[in-house]
Amino acid sequence: MEQGQKQFINSLISSYGNSAEDRFLIIYDGACPFCGSTVNFLRRIDFLHKFSYAKLQEFTGKDSVKIPLSLLQESIHVVDRKNGRVWNSMAAVSTLLLHSPPAFPLLVLVLLLRMLKLAEPAYKWISKSRYSISAALRG
Numbered sequence: 001m002e003q004g005q006k007q008f009i010n011s012l013i014s015s016y017g018n019s020a021e022d023r024f025l026i027i028y029d030g031a032c033p034f035c036g037s038t039v040n041f042l043r044r045i046d047f048l049h050k051f052s053y054a055k056l057q058e059f060t061g062k063d064s065v066k067i068p069l070s071l072l073q074e075s076i077h078v079v080d081r082k083n084g085r086v087w088n089s090m091a092a093v094s095t096l097l098l099h100s101p102p103a104f105p106l107l108v109l110v111l112l113l114r115m116l117k118l119a120e121p122a123y124k125w126i127s128k129s130r131y132s133i134s135a136a137l138r139g
Contacts (some may be wrong), residue, residue: 022052025055025079027072030055033134034074045102046060075127089127090119 026042029035037055054069067077067086075089078096087095090110097107113119126133 004091023050024095025054025081026059026096027051027054027059027067027077029073029076029130030057032130034130037134037137038076042096043048045100045115047102050099053095075123084125090114093123096110127137 001059026039028039042051043053056069059067059072069075071088075093078087078092079085080087092111094107094110094114096104097110110119113122
């Protein structure tokens with residue numbers, strides 16, 4: 001495992017255990033049905049009440065976070081309200097899964113993909129195809 005991957009995993013693990021409600025702000029594409037379904041899934045498994053949500057279309061810099069709109073349109077973003085740290089794309093997904101105990105099996109899959117250097121390409125493909133995926137899932 002590379003040093004960067006170890007640091008990433010250690011930072012995720014060290015941030016676990018804070019039970020402050022709504023600690024993480026999730027900024028997502030509210031016009032995307034696939035993204036909305038993902039957020040609905042997160043809402044159902046957020047037993048620790050760590051997440052709050054903002055559609056990028058309505059995001060106006062909550063919590064003094066300044067993220068360019070062009071970046072918000074490319075991927076999900078997660079903001080740690082405790083320390084101001086921001087994650088995007090697969091790092092954001094990993095952070096969300098780590099703080100959702102029911103999703104730990106998915107976290108193992110994501111970490112495996114990260115070690116194989118397949119996580120980011122997979123995320124980028126899903127991100128670019130999210131509207132097509134939504135249409136295909138609707139049938």
